[in-house]
Amino acid sequence: MFDLDGTLYDSSHIGARLIFSRPLEAGLLFAERKTRKSLVGADYGQAEAYYREYFSRLSHTAHKPEDLLRAWYFDSFMPGMCQVLKKYYCPRPGLSELFEKLTRKSRKFAVYSDYPLVAERLRALGLNTEDCGLLYGPENFGAQKPAARPFLSIAEAMGISPGEILVVGDREDTDGAGAAAAGMGFIRIKTDKDWELFQSPSQG
Template sequence: MLTANIGDIQAVAFDIDGTLYKPLDLHARMMFHFFRFNQFFLQYGIVRSKIHDMGVLDDFYATQAEMLAKRIGCGIDAAKERLERIVYKGLSPFFESIPLCNHVEETFHALHDAGLKIALMSDFPPEQKGGLWGLRKYCDVLLGTETTGALKPSPHPFRVLAEKLGVSPEHILYVGNSVKYDVVGAKDAGMKAAHFEPRWRNLFGMSCRKADISFCDYRQLRKIVLQ
């Protein structure tokens, strides 16, 4: 566990995918869906990878559909339909039975009771996760970065998040499992960053040095923030 002085934290924001639940739990559930549309997901992944580096787009969904249409050889309207059917609505059922990582809900409860604002921000629509496993009642803001026109690690969605929270970036701690997208994006926007890392990184002393906090158990995060 790596800890720096995080100062006066007034809000804690969390990434969703891979941070609140384990990626393997999703992959196991969507395996047959992925293989059914494996070529689509391959091209979709390439498009998303490029969009991550494109900054703020005037019309995110139009650009995404246009890029995907060119890669899979169809019209833009057909690409939009496939995105909705295969990705946005298609993946939604697989989230219903995914268990949260240990001690997530009790951490949200403790942060909420301590008077901290709580937010969720993901590169995918939060509403795709339905009731968000009972965490919605603790949250002040839910934000999908697509609606801001840019994906992480662009600092733009992080700044939009800060505006919606009504809290200056330097008083926000952003929690995520990706160094490239969560830690770097948050730090570039002026926030503090906490990296949710695999336990083996902690055991071998390989914690992320870019993050203000590195943790592998939500009880550690709760203790650090509320100390």
């Protein structure tokens, strides 16, 4: 089971590039990141319940109406992320060949991300989604890593015992903790990331 951002590609400087691509939305980007951090490990059981809570918290942080923020998130922020990926990033060396080999050999695998538009982001990286296994995002579970249920649900969908699954990710606190909670193995991919840029100036 593969994480996406920071794992399938080196996400160095992505925070800065997202900000520079939409400087007028910097305040919303900071608020989005703060909101996401506040929901680490949350599990609301289904997508709409998760998004209701997400946009409620984002509205409180950004001081803007929820419906406006929902439109911004799905119509601007996420498509903007795809554009940044397409312009600046590519899969890690050998990843396409690995996925093609796994597909040819009928090996079951999945990509699980905390952000939506998983297929669109994979295509933005230049990957063929038909060779990327099963694809999952928050819209599938209404949860955020490291909640265990999505990991266990993916194992069930693949028909594989959790103990036989290896999670590949770049973060111990989300990918690794989720794998541990689900009884799965974990291997960490090291990458230089600057998501820490997504904190408000008052936070230092």
